[in-house]
Amino acid sequence: MSDGLTRPGPACSPAALGRLMPLYAWLDRDGVLIDAGPTLRKLAGPGAIGRPLGEVFTLVHPRSFAQAQDLTAAAALRLVLRGPVATAFKGVAVPLGGVEGGVLLNLSFSYGLREAVRDHGLSDTDFAATDLAFELLYLTEANGAVMAEAKKSSERLRGARAQAMEQALTDPLTGLRNRRGLDRALTRLGDSGQAFGLIHVDLDRFKAINDTLGHAAGDLVLAAVGARLRHVVRDADSLARIGGDEFVVLLPGLAERDMVRRVAERILAALAQPVGRDDGEPPIGVSASLGAVVWDGAAAGPAPRPLSVEQLLEEADRALYRSKDAGRGRVTFAEPAA
């Protein structure tokens, strides 16, 4: 190894050094800047030459030094440029011949590369051709562009998923909830412990409409009934079509028979109007039978009745058939469970 010490090393001009290392600093034994590469001169300003390193940079690691040679002991130096923009650098220092105790310090931008390039308006000519800074900037930007595409793609998928979920809970003909949607709304209501009223609506003689006027007319009636129900209830209420001509109205917070009965009567009135047709055919007369049930909430009584969706719908259904038996076009309340 003695060879490396005795053999004369390569020497080059400051200009050549600047091409290789545009951020080099040449320090004398006391740490005063004798010379600097073109990019460092640009960053530190013209007055930097002739000033001590500690005046041009804030030293982070090491915090101070007695002689420039001391800097060569550190594996990596950390410094921050003093001035309006605090650009961070890392550096490495090696002893240099030519000046007794002199040191050659080479700097590079650390993770703040992008900010440094932006803040100092640097371009490709401010870097050595071999510096990977350019590739790093390219990669950052390419990653950003790909991330933006990935984000768009994931937003599209989220949208599609939400739409699929929505469709799975919705009856396409009326836009009301389907059976799944109703179960979900009922379960949520049961979990909340809130009291509510439930009205089961069944159209009278709907099969006859389908059979004599055709399925298109039947669909028209169902869609019209859906629209009218929507008109009668509050925003907080839920509507569902759970079978061919069966609808369910959920009324959160409405646990008194009188109030539920009033809603039921509004429904009967709304459905009493015949459904008009735009093809010139005579309007279709509709009526419905209703069964209602009131759930007074899990909080009621010393032994709250557990909510069973099936049981509740069954009770409403039985009440509905008593309406039908009693001559249709009316509402009947379910008898309290034994």
Place this chain on the structure above:
Amino acid sequence: MHGLINKAFESFLTDTFGQPVWHQLLRQADLWDQIGPEGFETLHVYPDEVTCRMVAVATALLGRPSDSLLEDMGTYLVSHARTAPLRRLLRFGGGNYTDFLRSLDDLPGRARLAVPELVLPALTLNETGAGQFQITCRGCQSGFGHVLLGILRGMADDYGALVVLDHLGPAAPAPGEPAGPAGEALSIAVHDPAFHAGREFVLAAAGAGG
């Protein structure tokens, strides 16, 4: 072919000819069920056959030869606001147009660095004289040379260079390579690399990248 390339073709057609034309193309190419109104997923890799069918139907539907259509797409890719990130990434190739041309050898590598699954044809640049270049692309879908021609034309405008570009047709196979149609060659004559100011390029633009 990679979703980014298919999406590029989709953007070009919708921005240039309108969405109804794009939707009609999807239906005629029998791609509606596969692609749908949302269009291609940019990070998904599609069978090459999808791209071929799309280009063939577009040519028939628009009544335009595929050469000029593909060249227009290339120019669109580096000049439209929607594809500005691509133009910026290409500008990283060099400070002037000549340096940019010299960086094209690295293009497939640079693409892979950003998106590992994105495979671009290998490009070889030969300097045939002062300001005279010839580019050969190999292992590419037929017609890629025309897209490249459009990109190089658009980038010349971006750099402010005065150039003359020509498609030379199928490339002669490289020495030792079996003869085949899988190559195209272009010639580029750079008359003035700084003919006009070109478009501004700030290395670390605000908002770009991160």
